[in-house]
Amino acid sequence: MTETTTATPTPTPQHRAPRPLRALALAETRLFLRDPMTLLIAVVLPTVVLAALGAVPALREPSEMFGGLRFTDYFAPSLLAINIAVLGLQNLPTGLATYREKGILRRLSASPMHPAAVLVVQLLINVVTVVIGTALMLVVAVYVLDVPAPRHPVAFALTFLLGTSAVFALGLVIAAVTPRARLATGIGAVAFMLTQFFAGVYLPKFLLPEALVRIGEFVPPGVGAFQAAWMGDGPAPVHLVVMAVIAVAATTVAARFFRWE
Amino acid sequence: MPVIEVDHLHKRYRDQVAVHDVSFSVEEGEIFGVLGRNGAGKTTTVECIEGLRSPDGGSISVLGLDPGRDRAALRRVLGIQLQASELPEKLRVGEALELYASFYPSPLDPGELLERWGLAAKRDTAFGNLSGGQKQRLSIALALVGNPQVAILDELTTGLDPQARRDAWESIEQIRRGGVTVVLVTHFMEEAERLCDRIAVIDAGRVIAIDTPAGLVAGLSDGQRLRFRPSVPFEDAVLTQLPEVASVQRNGPQVEVRGGGDLLTAVTSTLARHQVVAIDLRLEQPTLDDAFVALTGRSTEN
Numbered sequence: 355m356t357e358t359t360t361a362t363p364t365p366t367p368q369h370r371a372p373r374p375l376r377a378l379a380l381a382e383t384r385l386f387l388r389d390p391m392t393l394l395i396a397v398v399l400p401t402v403v404l405a406a407l408g409a410v411p412a413l414r415e416p417s418e419m420f421g422g423l424r425f426t427d428y429f430a431p432s433l434l435a436i437n438i439a440v441l442g443l444q445n446l447p448t449g450l451a452t453y454r455e456k457g458i459l460r461r462l463s464a465s466p467m468h469p470a471a472v473l474v475v476q477l478l479i480n481v482v483t484v485v486i487g488t489a490l491m492l493v494v495a496v497y498v499l500d501v502p503a504p505r506h507p508v509a510f511a512l513t514f515l516l517g518t519s520a521v522f523a524l525g526l527v528i529a530a531v532t533p534r535a536r537l538a539t540g541i542g543a544v545a546f547m548l549t550q551f552f553a554g555v556y557l558p559k560f561l562l563p564e565a566l567v568r569i570g571e572f573v574p575p576g577v578g579a580f581q582a583a584w585m586g587d588g589p590a591p592v593h594l595v596v597m598a599v600i601a602v603a604a605t606t607v608a609a610r611f612f613r614w615e
Numbered sequence: 616m617p618v619i620e621v622d623h624l625h626k627r628y629r630d631q632v633a634v635h636d637v638s639f640s641v642e643e644g645e646i647f648g649v650l651g652r653n654g655a656g657k658t659t660t661v662e663c664i665e666g667l668r669s670p671d672g673g674s675i676s677v678l679g680l681d682p683g684r685d686r687a688a689l690r691r692v693l694g695i696q697l698q699a700s701e702l703p704e705k706l707r708v709g710e711a712l713e714l715y716a717s718f719y720p721s722p723l724d725p726g727e728l729l730e731r732w733g734l735a736a737k738r739d740t741a742f743g744n745l746s747g748g749q750k751q752r753l754s755i756a757l758a759l760v761g762n763p764q765v766a767i768l769d770e771l772t773t774g775l776d777p778q779a780r781r782d783a784w785e786s787i788e789q790i791r792r793g794g795v796t797v798v799l800v801t802h803f804m805e806e807a808e809r810l811c812d813r814i815a816v817i818d819a820g821r822v823i824a825i826d827t828p829a830g831l832v833a834g835l836s837d838g839q840r841l842r843f844r845p846s847v848p849f850e851d852a853v854l855t856q857l858p859e860v861a862s863v864q865r866n867g868p869q870v871e872v873r874g875g876g877d878l879l880t881a882v883t884s885t886l887a888r889h890q891v892v893a894i895d896l897r898l899e900q901p902t903l904d905d906a907f908v909a910l911t912g913r914s915t916e917n
Contacts, residue, residue, distance in 0.1 A: 377717035381710055388705045457700030464665060464695040465761070466687065467718045 374467055375475075382475045386483075396440045397487040400433040401494045408499040419560055423585060427501050428558070430491070431580040434514075435553035437487035438575045441480040442521035443549065444542040447528035449476055451538035454529075460615045469614050477522065484518055502585065510583040516597035517575030521549065523604035524574060530612040553577040572596050618643045618678055618765055618796045619664060625672030626659050633659040635820035638673075641765075646787065646797045648811030650804075650907070656820040657800045658698060661767050664798070665695050678764060691720055694763030694795075696754050698770050704743035708734055708753055711742065712760055719761035728756045731786065747774040755783070759790065766790060769800040784810055808903040818911040831906040837861035837873040838901030838909070841882055843893035844868050853889055857881050 387393070404426060407413050413425035420428035450473060453459050459469040495501040504510040524545065532538040550556055552570030554577060559567050571578030571590075576597050579589035617640035626634040634656040641647040649657045662668040664675055666682030666689055675682050680689045702711050712725035729735045732752045737745065745753065751774050758766055768787070772780040787810055791797055801807050807814050808828045816824040816831070824831060832838060851863045859881040860874040872882055879898050886893055 374717045377714050381706065381714045384710070385703050385705050453703070456702075457697065458702060460667070461697060461700040461702070461757075464667060464690075464697055464700075465715060465718045466690040 375471060378467065378471055379475050379478075382472065383479060386479050392440070392445050393483075396437045396445065396483055397490060400436045400487065401491045403436075404430055404433055404491060404495055404499065424501075425558075426495070426499050427585060428560075429554075430495050430501055431584050432554040432559070432577050433491065434488055434580055435549055435555055435575055435577055437491075438484050438518050438521050439546045439549045439553075441484050441487075442518065442525040443528065443545045444525075444539070446476060446480045446522060446525040447532070447538045447542045448535060450526075450529035451532050452535040454613065454615060455533075455535045457615070463614055473612075477526075481518065481522065488514065504584045505586070506583045506588045509588050510580070513576065513579045513583045513589050513594060513597075516594050516601065517580065519601035520574035520576070520597040520604070523601045523608065526608035526612070527604050530608040530610075549573060549575070574600055616643075616679075617641055619647075619798065620676045621660070621664065621673070622675070623673035624660060624663055624670050624675065626656075626663060626668065626670050632820055634663070634670075636673075637815075637817065637820070637822050639815045639822060639825055641796060641798060643796055644791065644794060645812040646791055646799055646810050648807040648814035649798065649800045649817060650802065650807045650811075650814050651817035652802055652911070652913070655817045657802075657817055658769055660817065661769060661798060661800055665693065665767060666690075667695075691761065692764045694758040694761055694766035696758035696766070696768045696771055698773075698800075700754070701750070702742040702753075705741050707739050707741055708745070708749075709738035711753065712756060715757050716760045721762055722760050723762045725760060728760055731789070732756045733782065748776060748779045751775055752779070752783070755786070759795075763795060765796045765798065767798045767800070770802070771799070772801075772803065772806060780806070804902065804904040804907060814903075816907065816910055823910050828903050831910075832901050832903060833875060835875055835901050835906055835909055838875055838905055839873065839878045840899040841872040841874070841878055841896070842899070843870055843896040845870060845886070846892035846894055847890070849886070849889055849891050853885060854882060857885060 407429060408426045416422055416424050453472065459472065462469040462472060492504075496503045525542070528538055528541050528545065532541060547556075552566070552573035553575070554562065554567075554570065559570070562570070567578075571593055574597060576589075576593050579593040579597070582589045582593075619641040621640070622638050624634055624637040625632075637656065637660050639647075649660060651657045659668065663670045664677060664682060666686045669683050677689055678692055680692075682689055706714075709725065709729065712728060716722035716725050726735075729738055732755060734749065734752055734756065737749055740749075742750065742753070751771065755768065755771055758768065771787075772783050775783060784806065787797060787799070799807070799810060811828060813825060813827055814831060815822050824834070826834065845868075851865075854860050854863050854872055857874075859876040859878045860872055862873045864871045864873075872878070874881075883893060883896070
């Protein structure tokens with residue numbers, strides 16, 4: 355060992371480099387911001403849809419059909435599912451599967467940086483974006499469209515945490531088991547549509563059969579719990595527990611099957 | 616002490632053996648070639664050296680480190696260019712080098728590397744918009760940005776046009792002058808002949824020869840061909856008794872002598888002693904390709 359240290363060539367003029375993890379986070383954030391479509395759909399779209407609906411006078415009147423709520427109030431929790439699922443089921447798994455397919459993870463593993471770091475960084479970037487998109491919609495809903503603020507803020511935060519975790523964990527499973535990026539995109543799109551359907555984004559829930567609505571309460575991110583925390587009497591513990599179980603189970607499966615190359 | 620020592624390396628994927636038995640050592644400061652046709656086990660061998668794959672048998676030491684156990688320490692002193700690895704489409708050339716520089720304790724200056732590899736004008740170009748040759752040069756620059764003691768370059772000139780390939784060779788020699796030991800995986804004979812101090816020829820997962828390019832060529836017993844017209848007739852036996860000569864053939868007035876070693880001196884001096892002048896004397900030197908074909912029975916072009 356000592357011999358190898360003495361064999362070190364005298365260093366050529368050295369370059370002051372930033373910290374590795376910070377540099378990686380910075381680079382990945384830049385790349386994320388260079389994809390305007392994702393930003394548009396994930397951050398802005400749900401808010402725009404809600405604002406557009408709020409511009410229709412008839413939808414600002416309370417109705418028995420919506421349990422005495424206005425349509426905007428009734429529909430807002432469903433819209434939260436859009437940005438959570440776009441980022442968790444499409445952006446995250448497609449990004450990771452692409453990195454694996456193109457050998458970007460492998461290239462990292464040939465450097466002192468472990469490829470797991472890029473996975474964590476992408477996970478964080480997507481989570482932060484979900485938080486920003488959700489916050490934007492809450493602010494616009496409450497301050498612009500006069501939707502009441504969540505009645506159970508702590509329960510709402512918990513519901514958001516668990517629902518988002520469950521969706522992202524499923525996204526990691528997709529990233530783990532799909533050998534090709536295209537397949538990850540395809541499976542992610544199907545999963546995305548299922549979550550949106552059960553969240554009542556495509557058809558508002560009053561148009562869905564009761565059985566589907568009940569099932570939908572257990573489909574991540576669990577819009578039933580969001581609704582109950584926002585407008586109702588608080589989320590049913592069983593819904594939250596199911597989200598937590600899905601999050602833990604799916605993360606375990608993803609960790610078990612994830613391949614770096 | 617050798618920089619890299621590979622001892623009876625064995626590696627299989629499921630029931631397919633990729634590397635049967637490979638042993639060689641690489642000395643400090645040399646350019647060591649790993650030559651073989653596609654599928655011979657070259658890449659698997661260097662991936663075991665790099666610690667990207669774990670061997671099923673044998674042992675490897677790189678700068679005194681075990682690639683499996685001392686992975687982290689090895690990563691800091693080893694520059695690796697992978698055969699097929701890309702970067703994110705929208706990552707720019709300068710950003711990529713800055714990023715990878717940040718991973719190493721004492722990196723080279725990314726700006727200088729960009730200059731050296733002819734990428735300075737492409738600093739702000741996204742990876743997805745680079746040509747094949749530019750991607751390849753960036754990949755080499757990334758392998759060197761950590762200021763490695765050993766650089767392992769796998770098929771580095773694949774995808775480069777002839778001019779870019781020559782430029783790359785120039786740069787590899789420059790890297791070596793900087794004190795870096797280089798392991799070059801290639802199936803290009805010209806590249807191996809031009810750059811390598813020593814070459815390990817790998818065929819079907821085994822090392823079948825290790826020597827300098829000249830040594831490999833000289834090892835051919837009948838690789839050289841000497842053609843001439845004798846000024847006066849002479850007996851074949853005058854030449855066939857020479858140890859350097861393998862065969863003598865006559866085509867009309869032309870004589871063709873095949874052999875190895877210092878064939879030219881041996882033949883001309885013997886002819887001179889018999890008062891024969893060799894007119895229109897031509898020597899055809901065998902190439903590394905001839906040596907490779909003789910060693911493996913086929914050329915690299917399958």
